Structure formats: C-alpha cells, structure tokens
Amino acid sequence: MMSRIPTDAIRACVEHTGWTEQEVRNVLGNVIAETPDALLEALPEVIAWAKRIEDSAALVSIMKELPRGVLEITWNGTEPAIRIRPSCDVRQVPEGWEIVLPDEKRHAST
Incomplete structure (x- = not known):
C-alpha cells in the first residue's frame, strides 16, 4: 500500500x-x-x-x-505544561548548554 x-x-x-x-x-x-x-x-x-x-x-x-528542580511541570489532567524553572540560569557554553540551579535548589536536589 x-x-x-x-x-x-x-x-x-x-x-x-x-x-x-x-x-x-x-x-x-x-x-x-x-x-x-x-x-x-x-x-x-x-x-x-x-x-x-x-x-x-x-x-x-x-x-x-536533568537534575531535580530544573523543570516545572504542571499537570492539567490530560497534558503537562512544562517550562524551565525561572530561577534556573540557562547559558550557552562552548560544549553546549549549562543550567545553573539556584543554591537552595542545588542543595535540595542532592
């Protein structure tokens, strides 16, 4: 076919x-x-x-x-709404991308 x-x-x-x-x-x-x-x-x-x-x-x-705390996922019942947590600093570096977590998130994730 x-x-x-x-x-x-x-x-x-x-x-x-x-x-x-x-x-x-x-x-x-x-x-x-x-x-x-x-x-x-x-x-x-x-x-x-x-x-x-x-x-x-x-x-x-x-x-x-990704480390815990980088994404925010809100579930609306059928589909997730996903975004990078605004408190995370996302930067382009020569090797690709770097995500810097705020200190409080970095310590809570370990």
Whole structure:
C-alpha cells in the first residue's frame, strides 16, 4: 500500500516531522488500512500520533537526565505544561548548554 502514497505527501511528512523519507516510509509501512486511499486519508493523523509519541519520549528522556528542580511541570489532567524553572540560569557554553540551579535548589536536589 505504501507505493500508492504520492511522493509529495511523503515529502510533506518529512518536512513536518524532520524525519528522513525512509523513516516516514517505515512508520507508514506499519499502518494497516483497508485501502491505499484510506491510508492516505489517515496520513495526517497517523503522523501526528507518531510525532506526539516521539516528542513525549524525548521529553521523558530529558526529564530523566536533568537534575531535580530544573523543570516545572504542571499537570492539567490530560497534558503537562512544562517550562524551565525561572530561577534556573540557562547559558550557552562552548560544549553546549549549562543550567545553573539556584543554591537552595542545588542543595535540595542532592
């Protein structure tokens, strides 16, 4: 069924997600639809669903690595609202990024 998805639709998915064309094809190749047209019609929802999962996994990975107190996560019942704690100082350094916790947070996190 993948061969019936127009190249411009694949390219649009690549632009939207930042994935390679092969990654888009791999994701879509796992989706079973009754007809090629049904898959094409569902394409925006399928890609949005896969992207949400990918984004969530990336965020959880970051949360697991950052020291406690860097992020503020407010749960509204269905989705988290996430931000870097305003009292943290985030700076770009030659090696990447540096997050400086305020003294009270640094001592509470250890």
